[in-house]
Amino acid sequence: MAGRRAAWGACLGLGGGALALLALVLLRAYVLRPAPGPRILGRRPALRFELSARDRHELKEALKGAIKIKTVSFSPEEQNTTALAEFGNYIKKVFPDVFSTKFIQHEIIGEYSHLFTVQGSDPQLMPYMLLAHMDVVPASQEGWHVPPFSAQELDGFIYGRGTVDNKNSAIGILQALEFLLRRDYRPRRSFYIGIGHDEEVSGRKGAMKIAALLETRGVKLVFLLDEGSVILDGFLKGIKKPVPLIAITEKGSITANFSVESAPGHSSAPPKEMSIGILAAALSRLEQNPMPNLFGQGPEIMTLEYLASEFSFPLNLVMSNLWLFSPVISRIFEQKPSTNALIRTTTAITMFNAGIKSNVIPPSAKATVNFRIHPSQTVEEVLEIVKNTIADDRVKIDIQEAFDPLPISPWDDRAFGVQIFRRTLLDVFPDVGSVAPGICIGNTDSRHFTNLTNAIYRFNPVVFKPDDVPRVHGLNERISVEGYEKQVEFLYQLIQNSDISKLPKPHAESHEL
Numbered sequence: 155m156a157g158r159r160a161a162w163g164a165c166l167g168l169g170g171g172a173l174a175l176l177a178l179v180l181l182r183a184y185v186l187r188p189a190p191g192p193r194i195l196g197r198r199p200a201l202r203f204e205l206s207a208r209d210r211h212e213l214k215e216a217l218k219g220a221i222k223i224k225t226v227s228f229s230p231e232e233q234n235t236t237a238l239a240e241f242g243n244y245i246k247k248v249f250p251d252v253f254s255t256k257f258i259q260h261e262i263i264g265e266y267s268h269l270f271t272v273q274g275s276d277p278q279l280m281p282y283m284l285l286a287h288m289d290v291v292p293a294s295q296e297g298w299h300v301p302p303f304s305a306q307e308l309d310g311f312i313y314g315r316g317t318v319d320n321k322n323s324a325i326g327i328l329q330a331l332e333f334l335l336r337r338d339y340r341p342r343r344s345f346y347i348g349i350g351h352d353e354e355v356s357g358r359k360g361a362m363k364i365a366a367l368l369e370t371r372g373v374k375l376v377f378l379l380d381e382g383s384v385i386l387d388g389f390l391k392g393i394k395k396p397v398p399l400i401a402i403t404e405k406g407s408i409t410a411n412f413s414v415e416s417a418p419g420h421s422s423a424p425p426k427e428m429s430i431g432i433l434a435a436a437l438s439r440l441e442q443n444p445m446p447n448l449f450g451q452g453p454e455i456m457t458l459e460y461l462a463s464e465f466s467f468p469l470n471l472v473m474s475n476l477w478l479f480s481p482v483i484s485r486i487f488e489q490k491p492s493t494n495a496l497i498r499t500t501t502a503i504t505m506f507n508a509g510i511k512s513n514v515i516p517p518s519a520k521a522t523v524n525f526r527i528h529p530s531q532t533v534e535e536v537l538e539i540v541k542n543t544i545a546d547d548r549v550k551i552d553i554q555e556a557f558d559p560l561p562i563s564p565w566d567d568r569a570f571g572v573q574i575f576r577r578t579l580l581d582v583f584p585d586v587g588s589v590a591p592g593i594c595i596g597n598t599d600s601r602h603f604t605n606l607t608n609a610i611y612r613f614n615p616v617v618f619k620p621d622d623v624p625r626v627h628g629l630n631e632r633i634s635v636e637g638y639e640k641q642v643e644f645l646y647q648l649i650q651n652s653d654i655s656k657l658p659k660p661h662a663e664s665h666e667l
């Protein structure tokens with residue numbers, strides 16, 4: 155987070171007569187901590203995740219083989235369907251037990267997506283779902299240390315498009331299940347595995363069809379886990395440990411065309427205002443007047459509350475006293491694009507086209523703007539603000555696509571998924587800090603599943619350092635071999651931990667932290 159000094163300054167700058175206030179701050183920090191302590195499920199017997207040298211080799215080679223298949227989504231209309239089909243054949247070959255086990259049903263949906271139904275031994279338990287996708291965004295040949303579809307290993311990292319977005323999950327889930335099946339595991343709780351083939355270009359042909367099919371079968375899910383957030387290491391100044399952030403919502407989005415028409419003519423006798431100037435001024439007003447800062451009205455406040463105890467002094471005081479420090483923190487968040495995106499609806503002018511000839515008054519000017527909607531706003535509210543800010547009827551607005559932010563998933567002691575994630579993180583990543591809820595600023599396939607569950611979580615058990623962020627959809631995307639093993643271990647334990655029939659009663663719980 156930017157501006158640690160600013161927050162510290164505000165803390166010191168309370169001035170004379172602030173002793174009583176400081177005492178109250180300390181009281182709240184140490185006695186009335188806002189975030190409840192995590193409730194952790196007790197340990198239960200489980201198949202241990204022990205890998206032979208051969209298993210280890212097989213595990214990383216399975217991922218590498220998948221990376222080499224160029225399952226690129228160029229646009230909703232243009233995907234490499236040869237590669238998508240090849241991916242289907244590949245998983246059949248690499249995970250024979252998954253495909254030959256009697257209690258697992260495999261279906262191909264929308265021609266290339268995969269749905270696995272893993273039938274548990276206890277039909278009374280509500281099933282859950284693990285979601286991932288096989289398609290990737292294109293990769294330029296230049297700028298990579300190794301070719302982007304070569305899956306070469308360098309210094310303990312596997313490089314390639316899709317290593318973290320999201321073949322690590324698609325292959326990792328099947329790998330974890332394959333290992334469990336080889337150890338004669340049969341789940342008690344049923345679960346579904348969905349692997350979409352067009353997530354990068356909307357998910358309408360894959361995930362959306364999987365969701366629709368499950369809905370016709372009357373399926374309800376106790377939780378759904380998709381990609382999204384990660385374990386953050388070194389992102390927040392003042393927090394030493396890596397912290398798992400599990401996204402409980404995603405921002406909404408509006409993509410809109412803005413256009414202005416004007417009478418064409420010769421440039422030698424121009425009117426006072428022309429389409430390009432009118433549209434440029436309107437867009438400039440949008441840029442100069444950002445959407446309101448909504449810090450405190452969405453889940454971003456929960457993120458800080460849950461992380462409060464992880465911050466070192468004095469930031470822990472600041473974070474435990476958001477009632478007092480919100481105004482300061484919200485201004486700090488505004489300073490960097492990555493944190494600004496968490497506290498408001500963002501405005502990005504992404505396309506601008508106008509003009510046909512150097513001496514012709516342009517008949518029209520067109521632009522495209524993408525808004526990403528904060529969880530506490532709606533499409534309608536944002537459009538209202540846009541119209542009022544532009545305040546010019548000559549600017550026509552046409553909506554290309556719009557959807558509201560996703561509902562906020564439960565995050566409390568009764569949230570089954572959250573408790574399973576906590577238990578599993580403790581099993582596999584014993585050294586990480588508090589698990590906190592977060593916001594996904596991009597979108598995932600999980601948004602198509604809101605009719606099946608209100609408990610949608612977006613999280614990949616992979617440790618990210620700040621320099622890993624631009625690799626996603628960028629150059630030199632990679633995953634460490636150790637990090638990928640950990641991801642498979644997480645999934646292996648998560649499947650077993652989910653077999654618990656219900657959460658222990660709050661007063662009978664065992665605190666293991």
Ligand SMILES: *[C@@H]1O[C@H](CO)[C@@H](O)[C@H](O)[C@H]1NC(C)=O
Pocket residue numbers: 223224226234236237240
């Ligand atoms: C599409 O996939 C096929 C099969 O994997 C591959 O041979 C081909 O090069 C890919 N095409 C593009 C444009 O990536």
Ligand SMILES: *[C@@H]1O[C@H](CO)[C@@H](O)[C@H](O)[C@H]1NC(C)=O
Pocket residue numbers: 411522552553554
């Ligand atoms: C918006 O503009 C794009 C690009 O010019 C065009 O393809 C699309 O059809 C337009 N959509 C609407 C709703 O005007």
Ligand SMILES: *[C@@H]1O[C@H](CO)[C@@H](O)[C@H](O)[C@H]1NC(C)=O
Pocket residue numbers: 365601602603604605
């Ligand atoms: C959920 O169900 C409603 C009512 O049947 C439908 O209109 C809507 O499109 C569905 N939502 C999704 C995300 O599939």
